[in-house]
Amino acid sequence: MKRNILITGGAGFIGSHVVRLMVNKYPEYRIVNLDKLTYAGNLANLKDIEEQSNYCFVRADICDYEAMQEVFRKYDIDGVIHLAAESHVDRSIKDPFTFAKTNVLGTLSLLQAAKEYWNGNYDGKRFYHISTDEVYGALELTKPKGDPNGNECGGGPYGDLFFTEQTKYNPHSPYSASKASSDHFVRAFHDTYGLPTIVTNCSNNYGPYQFPEKLIPLFINNIRHGKPLPVYGKGENVRDWLYVVDHARAIDLIFHEGRIAETYNIGGFNEWKNIDLIRVIIRTVDRLLGNAPGTSEKLITYVTDRAGHDLRYAIDSTKLKNELGWEPSLQFEEGIEKTVRWYLDNQEWLDNVTSGEYEKYYEKMYGSR
Numbered sequence: 096m097k098r099n100i101l102i103t104g105g106a107g108f109i110g111s112h113v114v115r116l117m118v119n120k121y122p123e124y125r126i127v128n129l130d131k132l133t134y135a136g137n138l139a140n141l142k143d144i145e146e147q148s149n150y151c152f153v154r155a156d157i158c159d160y161e162a163m164q165e166v167f168r169k170y171d172i173d174g175v176i177h178l179a180a181e182s183h184v185d186r187s188i189k190d191p192f193t194f195a196k197t198n199v200l201g202t203l204s205l206l207q208a209a210k211e212y213w214n215g216n217y218d219g220k221r222f223y224h225i226s227t228d229e230v231y232g233a234l235e236l237t238k239p240k241g242d243p244n245g246n247e248c249g250g251g252p253y254g255d256l257f258f259t260e261q262t263k264y265n266p267h268s269p270y271s272a273s274k275a276s277s278d279h280f281v282r283a284f285h286d287t288y289g290l291p292t293i294v295t296n297c298s299n300n301y302g303p304y305q306f307p308e309k310l311i312p313l314f315i316n317n318i319r320h321g322k323p324l325p326v327y328g329k330g331e332n333v334r335d336w337l338y339v340v341d342h343a344r345a346i347d348l349i350f351h352e353g354r355i356a357e358t359y360n361i362g363g364f365n366e367w368k369n370i371d372l373i374r375v376i377i378r379t380v381d382r383l384l385g386n387a388p389g390t391s392e393k394l395i396t397y398v399t400d401r402a403g404h405d406l407r408y409a410i411d412s413t414k415l416k417n418e419l420g421w422e423p424s425l426q427f428e429e430g431i432e433k434t435v436r437w438y439l440d441n442q443e444w445l446d447n448v449t450s451g452e453y454e455k456y457y458e459k460m461y462g463s464r
């Protein structure tokens with residue numbers, strides 16, 4: 096079946112994996128990647144598929160309502176996978192306005208454009224909003240060691256409670272507050288206008304093409320350069336890590352088979368205390384660089400904690416498993432090995448995004464940001 100799918104934020108980390116999967120898997124679809132190309136958007140992430148005939152790129156800001164109307168009309172859009180957002184908690188603490196603008200008003204502008212273009216004819220239409228587990232707030236740490244075998248360092252459940260689809264929203268950072276607000280708008284458009292919406296809330300992603308301001312690529316890059324590894328607080332916070340390609344697989348499945356008006360949680364059942372995860376990263380990078388074990392341990396630097404730092408995130412994705420049969424395909428050990436190797440093998444990509452080289456390139460192609 097022919098379809099015209101709008102993917103927003105497709106030049107970013109998760110978006111680029113979703114675009115790649117959809118372009119390769121569905122040659123009969125037209126995949127329209129719409130992205131503003133902020134500091135986080137990088138078309139180099141899509142070099143391998145940019146020439147494919149079922150792919151096209153539109154540079155636009157989701158806050159620009161007229162531009163959104165035009166895209167729906169021009170490409171006759173019948174499905175939306177909405178990933179465009181400001182995504183980094185630390186930036187949201189410094190500049191909450193940009194987060195409210197893009198994440199809340201941008202989502203609203205996209206919803207309104209979809210509603211207007213589809214004009215009540217919702218047959219076969221779908222507006223799928225990608226959100227985060229951070230909207231649920233923070234969980235307690237009730238189990239001091241995650242590894243049931245009692246090892247000091249290991250992933251596992253760090254508490255008895257998990258976020259489910261019924262957990263009440265309780266966001267703490269400006270980032271999570273803006274995402275929570277956008278989720279509410281999406282559901283309101285279903286409840287008020289009947290727009291066929293789906294929302295998913297996913298845990299922390301890791302893998303290739305993640306901007307090196309987030310923990311895993313930042314630390315790999317810093318180890319490579321012998322720079323300090325800034326651990327917030329005591330490194331006791333827990334995150335549930337999912338390999339990005341597994342998230343993209345879930346998005347594809349839910350976009351096609353998820354039930355309208357439903358929420359699905361997506362997670363890895365893979366909790367790690369930051370400091371344990373950091374030690375795994377150090378060991379892996381040192382080994383792959385041929386350094387003696389423990390060489391980069393000295394780079395660990397404890398710094399002032401992040402304001403409002405959520406203690407623990409842990410997702411229960413049983414609903415998705417039971418309804419649609421999705422499970423993470425990759426063991427964490429394999430995922431982290433692949434990820435470290437990718438950043439070490441793609442140092443040019445890392446150097447370009449950290450030096451701003453790619454920004455100059457895209458300024459030349461598309462004008463200034």
Ligand code: NAD
Nearest residue numbers: 104106107108109131132133135136156157179180182300
């Ligand atoms: P990212 O920061 O890597 O990419 C965001 C993309 O959105 C970039 O390409 C950027 O240029 C684009 N963008 C930003 N503002 C825009 C605007 N106004 N108009 C058009 N495009 C704009 O983010 P990511 O980590 O890939 O996250 C993608 C989505 O998934 C976000 O909605 C995020 O909230 C959600 N999410 C992320 C994670 C995670 O661990 N990274 C986990 C759960 C959910």
Ligand code: TYD
Nearest residue numbers: 184299308309310311325326327332334369
């Ligand atoms: P991050 O990758 O920013 O994702 P999020 O805040 O959305 O979970 O951070 C992951 C965890 O790592 C989080 O608990 C904050 C911590 N962290 C550090 O300790 N140091 C750092 O330099 C960064 C970026 C994060």
